[in-house]
Amino acid sequence: MTDAIQTRHIPDHQTSRAARIFKSWESLLLAVAIAIFVINSFATPYFLNPWNLSDATFNFTEKAMIAFAMALLIISGEIDLSVASIIALASTAMGLALQYGAGTPELVLIGLTVGVLCGAFNGFFVTVLGLPSIVVTIGTMSLFRGISFIILGDDAFRGYPASFAWFGQGYIYWVFTVEMALFVIIAIIYGVLLHKTNFGRAVYAIGNNPTAALFSGIRVQRVKFILFVLTGLMSGIAAICLTSRLGSTRPSIATGMELEVVTMVVLGGVSILGGSGTIPGVVIAAFVMGLVTFGLGLLNVPGIVMSIFIGLLLIGVIALPRLWAMAARGRRA
């Protein structure tokens, strides 16, 4: 019966590996990053100085730590707009603990715990109650920072121990900061998690079709919950770094950071609709944003004007290839 059917050979890949890499978003972004680096080196004499470049990394390391977790969350089809508020709450909790005599290890533990709890809180609303994450996190964005305001009011927590300063102000070796090391380690962990593990595959499957993923035996809600917790955890780590770097806590800490994190993730080629994106893309995007803001900063361009560049970059890197393709199609027709 069936032996009449001639089995056809199906190749593994449509195109060669080189072609795939060449055509990828990451290559485009890398070209942009290199261009910006070169332009910066010519535009200002202060750019190519190791210490200055080291300082420049502070412009993106903390945001990028969160961006890695956020990338996974966005790939899975969710989003967390409360990350900056989690930083505020975690930082406030650390400051509060400080008043009761907590030392550096306890502070770190508290920062991480609060981050995880906030992430779990978001995750609960999204996965257990089934509410859309963009809405939930717009709510918790106010709630978490609101709690900080209730605790701190117009006061500030200061006087963090000297050993605590290591996280945000310390150097591992020469110009390499502790934050940079954390950035590299976290990037590698998330890169492996997303691209090399079953968990990462599940994240992609969920992002493309959550129903079918569920029907394929993936524990969709559990995976999403874990992603929210991870995002919370990363916000906790960022809170430790930022608090250490500022040496004090105010409820207004990290205001507006959530949008920069999301921008970084999207610039990194992660589809905001879920289902696609890579960690290397986000790493390069972090550098692009860091280089642009630092380069313009050296030229004393006001932050708001820098944000025009970031906004144009965000739209431009997506729009230009499409315009190009449209033009090419127009020429052929």
Add this chain to the structure above:
Amino acid sequence: MSPSPVPPISPDLAPLVSMDMISKTFTGVKALDGVKLDLYPGQVTALVGENGAGKSTTVKILTGIYQPDGGTIRIDGAPVSFARPNDAAKAGITAIHQETVLFDELCVAENIYIGHAPRTRFGLIDKAQMHRLATKLLAEIGAPFSSHTPLRDLGIANKHLVAIARALSVDARVVIMDEPTAALSHKEIEELYALVDTLKSQGKAILFISHKFDEIFRIADRYTVFRDGAFVGDGKIADITENDLVKMMVGRSVDQIFPQSDHAIGEEVLKVVGYAHPTEFADITFSLHRGEILGFYGLVGAGRSEFMQALFGITKPSKGVCRVNGDIKVIRSPADAVSNGIVYVPEDRGRQGAIIGLPIFQNMTLPSLAKTSRHGFLRLAEEFKLAREYAQRLDLRAAALDQDVGNLSGGNQQKVVIAKWLATQPQVIILDEPTKGIDIGSKAAVHAFMAELAAQGLSVIMVSSEIPEIIGMSDRVIVMRDGRIAAELAKDDLTPETLVRHAAGIRSSKAGAAA
């Protein structure tokens, strides 16, 4: 035997629509390659072809959703081009598409008239008039619901009626039906046939797409055959036999006899006792044996899928016990089901089956990752190996294994979904309408494959609304009606009448009365 010669077209009729040398390429895939299709007034033309032959693509071109890369479309002999769906509608072409394409949040009348609602003097939508017209239209097709009903409150079959009403609401000259009976029950199918006859008598040209040959020979006047995006032949139904048509379509002869099920039936593998759900089903008790094919028959909406999804851990039953190999198992999630060797190939392939956006091989290995990976880390080589093996076993047609599964035709997507479950090497496989929308060649392959699986000792639950399939394949059949088991029939008791009787709740003919 070679395909029968193409019969000459009768000279007395000029085609109303005539497509010629139409081509369409999607990124890399040549969906249509210079095809031709003629539709005649007052006649039903059946368009047949395997999955992916390009039937739906042709429909989309004819309705202005896609624009062809080349070729001409003529209406009454004059060339036309449709830049957007409205152009086709203005030319009098309307379609009932393969997927129901309606709006859950709008009411029935709005669904029928969206885009061409009657207006008041001020250019605003005239709601009263719209409902009047809709009510009249619904009465004509015998729809049992009001024009005010929100669409989301309708069942799938009734939604189809709305789609039909919508197609009729424009005074069209050409009506296209892309697999219109796939989701309809017996009775509704008959009503649809009657409707087609009415349309014919009004002189409309009808394009009818179906994989069911009995249906084609029942209502079509003419046929056109596509194979792999190319035109193969056309002619009058009266001039061709079913076997020859199949041969034209597949390019070889297909044995339509169901495979002999001479597999041995072994010990009990699965036992379900008293499964119930607050609103969807109740008192479901049955057992399943090794190597058995258990058919689940019922009218559309009988609740078979709901029960199967509960068994698979998607929804939670309120009561009931499930034993696998004699041990009580609590199945709370599909992951639990899979680890107990129970897998489910869903009915709604696009939403629940294939993960569009992921490559074919990743779709196939998704539930088997535990096997292909090591300590939770992926091993791509193992994945490709597994995917290659099952692609071959199911005769998948694809350009490459890392191609997006969304670029496959419906039938091939179904193969990927079945492959993904077979790769887990389950004990029990539940196939929910496994051949719905699948072409006759692949259908035979699926049937053969099912028999092969059963012979290898796999237990199969097959949910199907197709009587020949149920009778041909099953060792035993459970008939469901309104969420409950209506009857359990042994292979020897299977006749179309008994099945329909139990499914529709008609008491035995001797007792006489209908419920």
Add this chain to the structure above:
Amino acid sequence: MTRFLPMRETILAGAILVLLLLVAARFPGFVAPANLANVFNDTAPLIILALGQMVVILTRCIDLSVAANLALTGMAVAMINVAIPGLPIGVIMGIAILLGAAMGAINGLLVWKLAIPPIVVTLGTMTIFRGIIFLISDGKWVNAHEMSSAFTGVPRMVLLGLPVLSWAAIITIILFGIMMARTQFGRSIFAVGGNPHAAVYTGIDVGKTQFWAFVVSGALAGLTGYLWVSRFAVAYVDIAGGFELEVVAACVIGGISIAGGIGSVGGAVLGAIFLGVVKNALPVVNISPFWQLAISGSAILIAVAFNARAGRSKGRIILKKAETTP
């Protein structure tokens, strides 16, 4: 369709009433008609923007650039007013609406022609618009004393007992009521959001509908830009900073589904009023300012959780059918 005030809107209206009663218990003056009119007036910009945002969200998009659009238009008309003090306010309003619509059209074009996800487009244009304000104003403020008295006077001019600002909101509500229920565009918006795939098949151009939704949202943002700047009598880079989230929150509280296709004019208006009441009540009932943020955050969460419960579908209920047909 002749449906009663739907479930969700009724619940929300009830919640607003309860809230008013609670505030009245501590501060009876709050529910005096005059004060309620004040609260409505204060909420008017939010209502107008929420209606625009509703249209966008219904088509499965989101417009995060409304506040930036508002600020840019506001700055532009303020600067025009400074440069040409004699320009009639009607013309100023026209310019504001056109300018806002033009910015909406930019968003719309990027979404329509280039198929860039709306959240990305508007995240980008949000920062770009703000940046442009800085560029055109050189970062300087336009202050009350520089504006003409007609410019600052119009929104507070009282007609039939209500300020023009309130009337602007009321007229927008009425126009939107008609537009959503009785025009092809309005119904297309629901269709596009409810099932974009099906919309294509019914001859509705999804991208174009989304484009017009952005234009509508932009035009309203432009109008609000003038109203805002003239009401607070100041224009600078940061006005209405972060207001876009409040607008989205109003829509979400009002039951507009963020996934598109579901929502109503009544819902959006009530959602905005709910937030407006909360915001105006907190300082009045003398709750410490430090509690405000947490309370409005909780209110959003509660309202949304509640909404989702009320809107959850009941399933198909096969068994019920069995009982009625024995």
Add this chain to the structure above:
Amino acid sequence: QDDVRIAIVVKALGIGFFEAAAEGAQEAAAELGNVEIIYTGPTDTTAEGQIEVINALIAQQVDAIAISANDTDALVPALQRAMQRGITVISWDSGVAPEGRQLHLNPSSNPLIGNMIIKLAADHLPDGGEVALLSATTTSTNQNIWIQEMMAVMGDYPGIEVVATVYGDDLADKSYREATGLMQSYPDLDAIIAPTSVGIVAAAQAVVDAGKVGEVNVTGLGLPSEMAGAIASGASQSFAIWNPIDLGYSATMLAYELSQNGVEAAPGAEIPMGRMGSLTLDENNEGAMADPFVYDASNIDQFKSIF
């Protein structure tokens, strides 16, 4: 010889007060001859924004940074790094904790300002009354200090009661709403004291809109150019401010002295600041520039076009 680069870092760009200060800095630069002023700051009043600006300035190896801080403490590590790399750091207007700067220039002495703002209100309330405070953000250093100082002298103003303190975050709309809320919650309110140039303008507008001109007097610290309308409408009887041009001028002069002339900032030191005389440092290395100046209907026209 290369120009001496002095960075004037402000809380946020675009605020009239700081624009005027920048003018003063340019005046000082012109006077000194070889000075280049870098006028910069974030666009919103955040510490993080200022840190990024400071990092960029460190990288450019500017000679001195004179900053009006958004946060007393958060900027300390960044400014300490600047000092380690040999950059002179002073704060002005809104201060940084002592370990983060070499000296701080107060526009005026804090007790004087605290007393001034309540006195402005009390002068028009001979029979006592209710007053409320509309401040900037909850974290604004200088506003908080002035309010503290004001509370300390409340005993001198019997019959005057402070009924509430609210925060407008230096946003016009929020300040407006807070002011409106104050008038609703306290129907007998007699005065709103807004020790911030954004808040005072918004409060005046709110009073006009509520039709309470003559009932509620708005006072505090504001710029003549921005308050001219409020004085004219009667919403504000009087307000005070120091001259921001002088402040920017002085800050630049001080930065120059420290950076170029080897002047040591130490308690008791007296540092010259051009036409503004000299600054005497207290035990915290802080000093006050001059007394605030009161503006009312009699003199507003003379100043409104200046700053």
